[in-house]
Amino acid sequence: MTTMPQHTAPTGHAHEHGPRLPFAELVPDFYRAMVRLDAAAAKDLDPTLYHLIKLRASQINRCAFCIDMHAKDALAEGESVERIVQLSAWEESRHFYTERELAALALTEAVTVLTDGFVPDEVYAKAAAHFDETELARVISAITVINAWNRIGVTTRMTPGHYVPGQYRK
Template identity: 80%
Template sequence: MTTTTDTRQHSGTPTAGHVHEHSPRMAFAELVPDFYRAMLRLETAAAKDLDPTLHHLVKIRASQINRCAFCIDMHSKDALAEGETVERIVQLSAWEESRHFYTERELAALALTEAVTVLTDGFVPDAVYEEAARHFEETELARLLAGIIAINAWNRIGVTTRMVAGHYTPRTAS
């Protein structure tokens, strides 16, 4: 098997030896613009009144589970731009062993994120849902669930269409 190398590093600085970046499979947003706009509205509705820090953690963790490199890149950069720490983002993949980095509310949200994202048992365990319900009032819990569902949908778009990580630039506050 022959591999080509790309001289670009994640930061845009040339570095020899990196594996060549893959191409996306399709320009999904251009091919189904009405669906894409609906997804953007879904995302906006899900984020309404949800703590942005918590929402970033949920989006990053679900994206890690779903192995969506584009979404991991995007949501990590957005979180950093909004003041999240590198340490908390790095520890997300091992949050159960790094509980001391997160609040009880964040831990409950992360557990719910994993349960909703990985439905291998076919359901969200009662204990996980009840713990989340203990930390979030009902409307906020519904918003959290909406956010988890939305990022899972985005992840499926990103992974299936092979969106390319590394080129996203976070929006800046104006």
């Protein structure tokens, strides 16, 4: 009798391999600057909104490490499992989110994907209607920083599953 493997992934997927390199150890100054940039982006931004932005961009970018981290952080800070589960289909699950969150999620998608090379005016205008200029700048900052982190995580194949909420906070 033969047994099936527990989790077989198609060839070439990241979890077949370990991390490619110890990024933070190799470029500690850059890594510390990214951590400071992340903290600056989060300053005065609603933590619930910040988690949604980080998690949604990470889903779009398929950064498993960041999805794991930000889902765990959001849950630890009181976010509901239901809202996290529905986030990948937020447009069909709008009733789980506030209008303000929906505007930030739409902006997150537009900035992350940049399908047509720009952020559509209607997406920007909707976000601008829900946030004052400083808040909107912070939302854009948060989206920018998580996209940078996602690119590091995906490129270096950071391994998900081992993160403990709050692990990287000082």
